[in-house]
């Protein structure tokens with residue numbers, strides 16, 4: 001196994017844990033899950049013929065991709081955008097609950113999780129239940145975390161969309177399936193054993209319990225519980241509330257025997273139980289010791305099957321029970337699985353590919369990615385609390401983080417799901433209404449740490465640019481949306497670490513000054529270089545919407561502000577013979593030098609240097625080097641080419657960047673860089689680079705992601721790569737590459753259109769890291785509904801997926817003969833791009 005290197009990790013916060021969890025990861029000896037999972041998927045893909053009707057797309061999804069190698073994917077049972085994601089919680093590094101590493105033990109099965117987040121502490125994991133065999137009776141049961149934890153039975157883990165199962169090493173099978181806010185659990189005990197259950201009130205993954213209560217109603221067979229917990233990636237001073245309702249008698253089919261409560265602490269060797277007691281009330285422990293507590297019960301008879309219904313709420317315990325009653329009622333486990341799979345098929349069938357002629361791994365990677373691209377954020381509509389309590393608007397939580405998702409996640413959604421996209425945009429704009437600024441990394445119903453700036457601008461901006469004609473019908477008031485963006489651009493928040501931007505200084509200097517005396521707000525004064533680059537692109541989003549709404553003065557102002565990336569460009573810095581890099585800058589205009597190699601994958605001091613949100617990150621860039629972030633001006637690459645010394649130098653520098661190992665596939669600011677060759681009119685080289693990026697960094701195994709999925713930012717990037725497209729955020733432009741499948745159709749049921757893209761001359765032999773000589777893979781021309789497109793490098797949403805029809809991408813084997821856009825290169829602001837709204 002190759003040693004873990006920084007380049008294997010991705011963005012959001014992974015640097016924090018980089019050097020703590022390596023040892024445990026290397027201990028994973030056998031790959032989980034059950035080998036049957038992959039066998040089943042391969043068989044399902046092979047079984048599809050050109051005549052197959054009613055394809056079940058859930059069969060191609062491998063929910064375990066990204067459950068190893070710090071992918072942090074949750075393979076739990078969820079509906080699309082489900083608030084509930086049932087998964088087991090494991091010891092060690094397991095931010096999403098489950099990990100494949102079988103040297104880790106299972107703490108319990110629980111209903112709340114996030115997927116793909118880089119929080120090293122983990123997120124949610126509240127209300128764990130653990131089935132147990134307690135041969136010595138009630139008082140012998142192991143209740144606290146370290147005592148009740150057990151290994152899995154190796155190679156038996158099994159899950160698919162809407163279904164999750166894991167077997168403990170004592171042969172108890174745990175299964176779960178879910179609705180949006182509730183679900184069913186099914187436990188199968190070995191014959192002849194008496195089923196016991198431990199329910200945990202206090203423990204969550206980040207160990208953030210701040211008090212709560214639990215009540216057992218033995219007659220009703222109902223346990224209600226709730227309390228307060230803290231953030232997984234945000235200031236510790238805020239708490240959120242959550243509630244659960246466990247119905248444990250399966251509508252009267254099961255009979256309770258013993259019941260009671262427990263409390264314990266491993267460090268204090270406390271392990272207390274009270275048979276018959278039904279109420280627990282633990283306030284926040286001010287000394288800071290973690291006293292765990294919960295319920296413990298058993299069933300009479302020797303039933304091997306136990307069914308438990310679970311409801312969850314962020315409002316009240318009563319609402320948690322109501323959610324279970326309304327969403328599950330007395331439906332069977334199989335009913336809920338079937339309903340969930342139907343919802344997933346509705347999502348997955350939005351993109352249909354020619355499966356018989358597509359390489360199997362591509363089909364599996366694509367549908368697994370599309371699955372995760374609808375797994376988050378978590379739809380908590382009707383479950384809002386604190387400032388958002390009783391909001392009339394949609395409410396989505398775990399926007400983890402907008403800096404990760406604006407580049408590919410929302411643009412992918414924009415292609416086929418404007419209704420869902422609009423609901424999430426509504427929730428972002430509501431954040432501005434309730435808090436003054438739109439959320440950046442909001443999660444756990446709490447503010448999270450800001451990474452680049454106000455990345456929500458590029459999310460709501462992308463929506464406005466692509467759907468302004470239908471915005472009202474989709475429930476979005478564009479004037480409110482624009483006001484929310486302007487708040488980011490203009491208003492200095494009290495703390496820019498959790499919302500908005502360091503606006504006053506940025507607006508005054510044209511860049512975020514390093515070593516400035518801040519009097520107008522508080523926040524961590526780090527990452528001045530990368531934050532300036534992100535603010536500039538956020539200003540571009542504001543400029544785009546200003547143009548749409550005919551705010552002429554603002555167009556001028558924000559066009560100018562979007563050029564601020566130039567203000568941190570130090571033309572004098574040289575590295576590896578290349579001249580000019582982004583650098584942080586003092587208030588007096590002088591630059592503060594950072595070696596462009598610092599915080600890159602080949603940084604010799606990378607294991608001691610801080611590169612993330614830490615207060616002693618002094619490089620000026622967030623989770624990146626200056627080598628990496630200096631490519632970042634997606635709206636004005638033409639000028640960046642000039643800054644770098646012209647097309648030839650730009651191309652040489654791009655090659656050097658990849659060949660030398662500065663590129664980080666799992667890092668969001670690098671998403672568009674492999675396609676940079678398009679802007680210097682050499683699109684064939686982008687095609688080669690994307691093939692290489694995909695095959696070096698992605699596959700169908702649990703370790704098949706280059707680090708955190710980042711709320712499916714990676715999944716949606718991979719989807720675009722496989723489809724041969726790349727979206728420029730806050731615009732309606734797509735860059736055209738070479739699809740990994742001969743044909744795909746995108747359905748947009750809101751616009752009532754379908755668009756089929758055919759890769760003419762497609763040859764599956766081109767689908768490998770290096771395209772073999774003589775195999776067609778390079779784009780000669782693009783034809784849109786019978787008319788040859790003006791450029792073979794890009795096209796516009798308004799001419800393609802919005803209107804529907806047929807797009808033909810003609811491929812040829814000779815890269816050099818078609819290594820030009822045969823028309824315009826993709827747009828840049830300074831060369832007249834985006835001169836008017838579509």
Ligand SMILES: *[C@@H]1O[C@H](CO)[C@@H](O)[C@H](O)[C@H]1NC(C)=O
Pocket residue numbers: 133134135136140141142146147148
């Ligand atoms: C309880 O935990 C102890 C110590 O971890 C272990 O020895 C014992 O077997 C466990 N009992 C049961 C019933 O699992």
Ligand SMILES: *[C@@H]1O[C@H](CO)[C@@H](O)[C@H](O)[C@H]1NC(C)=O
Pocket residue numbers: 029030102103151152153154169
């Ligand atoms: C599963 O495999 C791991 C790693 O080989 C091993 O440590 C563990 O004991 C195994 N568990 C069981 C229940 O056999």
Ligand SMILES: *[C@@H]1O[C@H](CO)[C@@H](O)[C@H](O)[C@H]1NC(C)=O
Pocket residue numbers: 213281282283
């Ligand atoms: C729990 O105890 C606290 C402190 O004594 C009290 O304020 C609160 O009302 C109690 N809550 C319940 C549900 O018993």
Ligand SMILES: *[C@@H]1O[C@H](CO)[C@@H](O)[C@H](O)[C@H]1NC(C)=O
Pocket residue numbers: 080081379381382420423
């Ligand atoms: C979110 O939940 C609300 C309330 O059930 C529902 O109306 C809406 O369609 C859901 N949206 C998504 C994207 O799941």
Ligand SMILES: *[C@@H]1O[C@H](CO)[C@@H](O)[C@H](O)[C@H]1NC(C)=O
Pocket residue numbers: 548549550
């Ligand atoms: C902006 O101006 C254009 C051209 O005059 C017009 O067609 C469009 O309706 C205007 N948009 C708004 C939101 O006023």
Ligand SMILES: *[C@@H]1O[C@H](CO)[C@@H](O)[C@H](O)[C@H]1NC(C)=O
Pocket residue numbers: 560561563
């Ligand atoms: C932006 O505006 C400032 C202040 O008016 C001006 O100094 C600067 O040259 C402008 N920048 C660009 C790129 O137009």
Ligand SMILES: *[C@@H]1O[C@H](CO)[C@@H](O)[C@H](O)[C@H]1NC(C)=O
Pocket residue numbers: 586588589590
């Ligand atoms: C600008 O400020 C920095 C930091 O105080 C200082 O090192 C530098 O010499 C100053 N530059 C000029 C031109 O005064």
Ligand SMILES: *[C@@H]1O[C@H](CO)[C@@H](O)[C@H](O)[C@H]1NC(C)=O
Pocket residue numbers: 641642646647679680681825
């Ligand atoms: C780079 O090439 C493009 C496309 O051929 C051309 O439009 C542009 O002017 C060139 N840029 C520079 C700085 O030479």
Ligand SMILES: *[C@@H]1O[C@H](CO)[C@@H](O)[C@H](O)[C@H]1NC(C)=O
Pocket residue numbers: 359361699700701
């Ligand atoms: C499919 O993926 C698996 C796992 O990464 C790999 O072993 C296999 O070689 C791949 N098959 C092809 C045809 O690329």
Ligand SMILES: *[C@@H]1O[C@H](CO)[C@@H](O)[C@H](O)[C@H]1NC(C)=O
Pocket residue numbers: 749750751752
């Ligand atoms: C799509 O079709 C439906 C049903 O035919 C219709 O109600 C709706 O208005 C159409 N939407 C658009 C954007 O044309």
